[in-house]
Amino acid sequence: MSRRALTLMVAGFLTLLLAVIGAMLPVPYVALSPGPTENTIGDVDGKPVISISGHQTYPTEGKLSLVTVAYQGGPGNRLDLVTALRGWLDPAVAVVPEETLFPRSTTAKQVEEQNTQEMTDSQETATIAALNALKIPVEKVVVVVQTDKGAPAEGRLKAGDEIAAIDGVATAGLDSVGAAVRRHKPGEQVKFTVKRGDAETDVLVPTVEDKEGKAVVGVRMKADYKVPFKVDISVGQVGGPSAGLMFSLGIYDKLTPGALTGGKNVAGTGTIDPEGKVGAIGGIEQKMVGAKKAGATVFLTPAGNCADAARAVPPGLRLVKVETLRDAIDAMDALRAGKQELPACPA
Known part of the structure; x- marks a missing residue:
């Protein structure tokens, strides 16, 4: 074999080797693809997605499905170049920078924990939105989340305490608690009336001065709601807030006579707030394919x-535009009645 031929052969082998190694190298991208769908008025692993006790429910039919997005990649499990290229060529897959799902300041575990918390919050909010739509009274309360380390409230107030009154005046919302504390001079005591379990007790908490010279006790609180009956939602490993609308519709359907869908197979997505406003979400393309x-x-x-x-x-999928839970309910009523004119997404 001539020296020139040998050189070309070695060069070709090295080029091939580098190409193979390059294809196997991890890249900082995440591939988003259609994930599973779950019928909110159906079962998952033999268990109802939505279980309601303490209030009359009604049988229903059809599907009100939440949709999800699956992903490949992320910190510690990065895509290789071949998988990324395959995703770029697939119209049902979106390949996005890793930071889109995993900001550099967070770990994969932190993102997972955040998604789990967002799912829990969306289930609670969806319940409130559905009950508000049905005009079922829901009590608003203020609950202690945690106390600051070394603050006067530490050891006196506990996570889960429901703040019923401040200095004998019934709590009128989250802002009213902070305002009542700030009306004191630093060093004075505040009387918190809290519901802890089945008991109600008064707790005296001294105040200290913050950087602005105002009285504080070092407690973190949140607005919460007390539902008059039990609503349990279980969807396995699904995370994030985007199923809120479909949870609300599922709850509404189970609490009203007849089938909201009229037996149709309906899917959807969207966050929801307690007043029923529907918010935008990510991964809409993959969710429609799913x-x-x-x-x-x-x-x-x-x-x-x-x-x-x-x-x-996708062809054959009718988009119905919704801004509120009421829009979605009205759309279902119209579909069930056979009406064809519904709010549509612009072409």
């Missing part, structure tokens, strides 16, 4: 996602 694969014919779409959804909607 809905279509699961047999959905109608897709409830947050108004904030309409433009992106209309550009990528």
Whole structure:
């Protein structure tokens, strides 16, 4: 073999080797693909997604499915270049920078914990929104989340305490508690009336002066709600806040006679607040593909996602634009009645 031929052969081998190694190298991207769908008025692993006790419920039919996005990649489990390239070529997959899902200041575990908490919060908020839509009274309360280390409230107030009154005046919301404390001079005591378990007790907490010269006790609180009956939601490992709308519809459906869908296969997405406002979400393209694969014919779409959804909607999937829970309920009523004119996402 001539020296020139040998040189070309070695060069070709090295080029191939480098190409193979390069293809196997991890890249800082995440591949988003359609995830599983779950029928909120159905079962998961033999258990109802939504269980209600202490209030009359009604049988229903059809599907009100939440949709999800699955991902590959992330810190400690990065994509290789070949997988990333394959995703870029697949219209049902979005390949995005790793920071989109995993900000540099957070770990994969922290992101997972945040998604779990967001799911829990969305279930609670969805319950309140559904009950508000049904005009079922829900009591607003203020609950202690935690106390600051070394602060006067530490050891006196406890996580889970419901603050019923301050200095004998009934609590009128989260802001009213802070305002009542600040009306004191630093060094004075504040009388908290708290409900702890089944008991109600008065707790005296001294104040200290903060950087602005105002009285504080070092307690962190949140606005919460007391539902008059029990609503349990279970969807396994699904995380994030984007199933809120579909949870609300599932609860509403179970608490009202008849089938909200009229037996249709409906999917949708969107965050929700206690007043029933629907918020935009991420991964709308992948979620529509997942809905279509699961047999959905109608897709409830947050108004904030309409433009992106209309550009990528799968054939045969009808987009219905919703801004509130009431919009979604009205759309279901119209579909059930056979009406064809519904708010649609712009083409």
